[in-house]
Amino acid sequence: PKDASGKRLGPLVPYAGKDAQGRNLVGDIYFNFRKIESHLEPVGCFAKAVLEKLDALFYSGTLGTFRTVCGIPEGGRTLAQELARICDKRFAYAIKKPKPTEPGKKQEYEWDLSQFEFASGEPLLVMEDVVNNFQNTDQMLTEIAKTGAVVVCLGAALNRSPFADTSYTPKSGPYEGKAIPIVAAIREPYPEYQQDDPAVAADITAGNIEWNVKQNWAGLMMKVMGTA
Structure with missing residues (x-):
């Protein structure tokens, strides 16, 4: 402003x-979920809001079931853990490793899932705190594909994307051309x-x-x- x-x-x-x-x-x-995630009751409210929308999609036949909630750190890990708890699913998360980043650019990371085992075809919901341009999502989809698991849904506290409303279709990578449902507690595009x-x-x-x-x-x- x-x-x-x-x-x-x-x-x-x-x-x-x-x-x-x-x-x-x-x-x-800037939606700073870190200021929320240290307070468990608000985190629980976000998780319940996501779960209500997941239930609506499931009962409408739009979304199948998932076995594991996999969080992208840091906020996505916190939210994923709470969602997994309240809907009795397995919880997994990536380890966040910084990439070399040039001055004047936003820090970038890579995601390591090696500390968890996934079954072939295991259906996952990938959770982030915020989804927007899906750069982190694309990297996570690539890493998950290496494990043999299958991403069936993307979850978030906030979907602020200017172009992806209820689903995201990657333009490249293992999920190229496939529309993946997005379920967010809040949907509000930001300029x-x-x-x-x-x-x-x-x-x-x-x-x-x-x-x-x-x-x-x-x-x-x-x-x-x-x-x-």
């Missing part, structure tokens, strides 16, 4: 999605921009972007509140 003079009220934040030149997309809104978009270009040039949002959350909040 901007004030009456056109000045942005706080720093931009980066998203995992990238443009054709490999630059992170950016925007004004995002390429870095040369006139809506954000001046802020990018001025360095008005916080690349390490979660690590610098307190300072970011001070800037947003105008107290820094």
Whole structure:
């Protein structure tokens, strides 16, 4: 958001999605599930909201059953564990390993599932805290395919994707062309921009972007509140 003079009220934040030149997309809104996941009752509320929607899809015949809930860390792991508990499913999760990342880009990770065993054809629900551009999802789908398990649904606390409403169809990889259902507690698309978009270009040039949002959350909040 901007004030009456056109000045942005706080720093931009980066998203995992990238443009054709490999630059992170950016925007004004960041859903920080880490501030929620330390409070178990709200996490439970998100899990119950997801479960209600899963039940509706199951009883309508839209979605088959799943045996395991597999979380993408960190928030997705927390939410996956709670969902698995309340619906009596097996719980698994990936280990998050940082990739070498260039300065001025959002940190990227790879996912390691080697600490869990999966049966061939085992149906999984993959849980994230937020789904948007599905970069992390695509990586996770590739890793799961190596195990022989099968992803039947994607879950999230928030689906803020500008293009994927109730399903996501990968354009490449082991699930290319297959529509995978998305079940999110909240569905609300947020605007995002390429870095040369006139809506954000001046802020990018001025360095008005916080690349390490979660690590610098307190300072970011001070800037947003105008107290820094």
